[in-house]
Amino acid sequence: VTTAPHAPSIAFTDLAGAVAALRERGVRLTAARRLVLEGLFAADRPVSADQLAGGLDGAIAPSDLASVYRNLETMERLGIVRHVHLGHGPGLYALAGREEREYLLCESCGRLVSLSPFELDPVRDQVRERFGFEARFDHFPLSGLCVDCAKEALTG
Amino acid sequence: VTTAPHAPSIAFTDLAGAVAALRERGVRLTAARRLVLEGLFAADRPVSADQLAGGLDGAIAPSDLASVYRNLETMERLGIVRHVHLGHGPGLYALAGREEREYLLCESCGRLVSLSPFELDPVRDQVRERFGFEARFDHFPLSGLCVDCAKEALTG
DNA sequence: TTTTTTGCAAAACCTTTGCAGTTGG
DNA sequence: CCAACTGCAAAGGTTTTGCAAAAAA
Numbered sequence: 001v002t003t004a005p006h007a008p009s010i011a012f013t014d015l016a017g018a019v020a021a022l023r024e025r026g027v028r029l030t031a032a033r034r035l036v037l038e039g040l041f042a043a044d045r046p047v048s049a050d051q052l053a054g055g056l057d058g059a060i061a062p063s064d065l066a067s068v069y070r071n072l073e074t075m076e077r078l079g080i081v082r083h084v085h086l087g088h089g090p091g092l093y094a095l096a097g098r099e100e101r102e103y104l105l106c107e108s109c110g111r112l113v114s115l116s117p118f119e120l121d122p123v124r125d126q127v128r129e130r131f132g133f134e135a136r137f138d139h140f141p142l143s144g145l146c147v148d149c150a151k152e153a154l155t156g
Numbered sequence: 157v158t159t160a161p162h163a164p165s166i167a168f169t170d171l172a173g174a175v176a177a178l179r180e181r182g183v184r185l186t187a188a189r190r191l192v193l194e195g196l197f198a199a200d201r202p203v204s205a206d207q208l209a210g211g212l213d214g215a216i217a218p219s220d221l222a223s224v225y226r227n228l229e230t231m232e233r234l235g236i237v238r239h240v241h242l243g244h245g246p247g248l249y250a251l252a253g254r255e256e257r258e259y260l261l262c263e264s265c266g267r268l269v270s271l272s273p274f275e276l277d278p279v280r281d282q283v284r285e286r287f288g289f290e291a292r293f294d295h296f297p298l299s300g301l302c303v304d305c306a307k308e309a310l311t312g
Numbered sequence: 313t314t315t316t317t318t319g320c321a322a323a324a325c326c327t328t329t330g331c332a333g334t335t336g337g
Numbered sequence: 338c339c340a341a342c343t344g345c346a347a348a349g350g351t352t353t354t355g356c357a358a359a360a361a362a
Binding site for chain 2: 145
């Protein structure tokens with residue numbers, strides 16, 4: 001069994017492409033919106049709304065947090081943006097056009113393993129066969145203990 | 157491969173047992189603490205701190221939310237209480253002495269599948285072998301789409 | 313021009329913390 | 338008695354909402 005893609009995401013690789021995706025859906029390109037997109041293109045990892053509003057350490061101009069949230073939500077609805085919840089902490093946002101990742105998160109030390117979806121397909125297949133459930137590890141990671149913390153839990 | 161238990165939990169089946177577990181550790185039994193325990197024994201499913209403080213629809217007397225949080229945390233540290241994060245929403249608390257459950261949560265419709273840990277052992281084994289990771293689905297559930305929502309996602 | 317979007321402020325939501333007063337052992 | 342604990346109030350961190358002003362198409 002091979003696993004189908006998850007989200008109806010739009011194909012784009014650069015800012016112009018993302019802007020085209022916006023326009024296709026009749027959503028306006030505003031300064032605030034462009035800033036969020038620029039930030040997401042500049043970031044090489046998922047970032048929080050707060051980081052985006054703060055300017056990503058100078059990568060983009062600072063902007064209003066509420067608007068950042070609204071724009072992330074709008075663009076997520078359009079399939080341009082995705083977000084992931086890593087443990088507690090704030091949601092982290094990334095471009096949906098980027099290579100998709102799925103995550104394993106160590107509850108003890110916070111170690112994050114980032115995988116291509118195909119690497120988790122066997123797990124997904126097993127879960128589907130046994131429980132009729134289509135597992136996803138891109139929005140909420142697979143949670144547990146990494147090797148080191150698992151050892152420590154046994155000995156400690 | 158068979159999977160080892162996760163948390164160092166104390167054996168008890170009734171309020172008296174839980175109280176004994178407290179005393180063993182030199183922790184006082186207070187009115188507020190007893191109320192939380194009574195609430196957890198009364199509830200047949202994990203409940204939020206807010207629900208406990210609110211009295212669980214009359215099952216127990218209402219009490220102070222901050223104390224409920226503090227007591228849940230204390231008792232969790234002692235292995236008497238566990239909590240799970242189901243999607244967004246507040247953390248949900250249950251007695252650690254109860255039969256342990258692990259969860260599959262549908263991100264789309266919120267459907268919750270509750271399983272005995274052994275049912276997920278094959279998944280755990282596969283994840284361990286492939287990624288050296290000890291997966292747990294009792295604190296953060298395995299997230300994805302249930303059969304119905306998965307179908308809908310394909311056709312819809 | 314008209315509909316969408318912004319920026320600000322305020323609130324909502326869940327959780328933690330400070331502290332003076334109370335209580336369990 | 339005295340360390341542990343409570344209740345209240347306040348704050349912390351994340352996200353949402355209301356609304357008048359601004360801007361996109």
